[in-house]
Amino acid sequence: MKNPARAQAAMEFMITYGWILFIGVAIIAVIATFTNLDALAFRAQKCEIYSSFKCLSFALDSNGELQVIVGNSAQDELTITSASLILDSGTVTAGSGSIPSTSLKRGTGANSRGTITFNNVGRKVDGKIEITYYFGNADASTHTAVGYIYTRR
Numbered sequence: 001m002k003n004p005a006r007a008q009a010a011m012e013f014m015i016t017y018g019w020i021l022f023i024g025v026a027i028i029a030v031i032a033t034f035t036n037l038d039a040l041a042f043r044a045q046k047c048e049i050y051s052s053f054k055c056l057s058f059a060l061d062s063n064g065e066l067q068v069i070v071g072n073s074a075q076d077e078l079t080i081t082s083a084s085l086i087l088d089s090g091t092v093t094a095g096s097g098s099i100p101s102t103s104l105k106r107g108t109g110a111n112s113r114g115t116i117t118f119n120n121v122g123r124k125v126d127g128k129i130e131i132t133y134y135f136g137n138a139d140a141s142t143h144t145a146v147g148y149i150y151t152r153r
Contacts, residue, residue, distance in 0.1 A: 024039035049147030087127040
């Protein structure tokens with residue numbers, strides 16, 4: 001060896017900072033294990049419904065009730081017949097009084113939007129939303145719009 005003092009200094013440097021790095025990682029692991037550190041908590045709240053609807057607004061209250069305001073983005077008037085929210089814990093179906101009772105007109109006015117209410121969904125919602133609807137009269141064929149929603153209290 002040419003210069004053992006330099007080699008020893010390099011080894012001491014690596015071992016000292018290696019222990020510091022190890023302790024830092026161990027502290028982060030303990031915090032993540034024993035606290036409610038949820039990576040999904042930093043995810044943006046979002047609602048997207050494809051096909052003939054747009055998600056105008058959504059809110060989850062302290063009672064676990066989720067309200068989704070949908071707008072008609074189709075070219076024709078449509079009527080919602082049912083709505084379901086599919087979560088990991090099961091499917092929540094909006095009751096008959098929880099979907100708009102009138103048809104949604106085309107456009108941007110107040111009669112072109114409606115509120116869908118889902119009860120008892122919990123503190124956090126991360127799931128798929130399905131809306132069954134028809135254009136025109138009730139004898140017309142039904143369609144299903146699918147989307148997703150993520151929100152929390």
